[in-house]
Amino acid sequence: MLGRGAARALGALRGLRGGAPPARSLGLSRRLLSFKKVLDKDHFLPKPCWGKDMRRLFDQFTKKCEDGSWIQLPSYEHISSQRSQDFSAFIHAYFPSASEVINEKLSQAQLFTRGFEDGMGFEYVMFYNEAEKRIVCVFQGGPHLQGMPGFFHGGATATIIDATVGMNAIVSGGIVMTANLNINFKSPIPLCSTVLVNSQLDKIEGRKLFVSCKVQSIDEKILYTEATSLFIMLEPKKKKYDLKEAVLNPLPA
């Protein structure tokens, strides 16, 4: 069985109601169907723009899911309008002063990593091993993620790291936010390559979750990037600052 944190987070990923059963208790096809109902697009299914490395790794990890030791995590692009009400409630609970500003824009909202044309930006799929507290993200970055010519932009690498360590923290801690992300870029990542983003939950201390991460070539011989991160589990209505004020009246430059 999945732990309570993972089950709660998977419930959240289905739409924040938390009523759905844990993923592993459902057959794969039923699980995909249940996600399909709440997500506008299935980004966790293979797409024609995936290259052979991405597809091969997807197949390898899907096979590892058969004995239940790994599960494939869902991903979304837009929250369905029906579910955006649940997210409004979530924002109100955690960021009450910002909810009016944010809720006006929620219908246009889109997950940052999914805002690119197929194959041009972030193509990725994540697999979770609860016993090892690991998430492996198979990531194929597209040509619109270029920084130095021929290589990924460091911000794109940071984004996929944050998304992966973030999911690791969400499945273990529920509602969390990144407080700190430290990245060492060791070797540039060739544009349009497929890489493995390996993340590991190292420890939990109270509300703090420490997650580390390595971005590696698919044969794991090249270490491209190393990162450590700190996530904080949010406490409802414990906000020391006024987000709405910050949005409406930003400090002068």
Ligand SMILES: CCCCC/C=C\C/C=C\CCCCCCCC(=O)SCCNC(=O)CCNC(=O)[C@H](O)C(C)(C)COP(=O)(O)OP(=O)(O)OC[C@H]1O[C@@H](n2cnc3c(N)ncnc32)[C@H](O)[C@@H]1OP(=O)(O)O
């Ligand atoms: C979340 C939604 C759930 C539903 C899921 C549905 C769909 C998810 C699908 C996809 C998700 C993709 C995953 C993407 C992950 C991306 C995550 C992000 O990028 S979040 C955006 C960037 N982060 C922020 O904007 C956070 C801004 N900061 C804050 O809001 C706050 O500072 C805080 C991090 C929330 C902490 O504030 P809080 O008041 O709650 O805590 P404290 O300040 O009291 O701190 C507690 C404790 O932690 C220590 N701390 C805090 N910050 C740091 C730091 N930077 N470095 C070191 N230590 C830190 C602080 O000292 C306290 O320690 P102690 O208790 O020992 O005193």
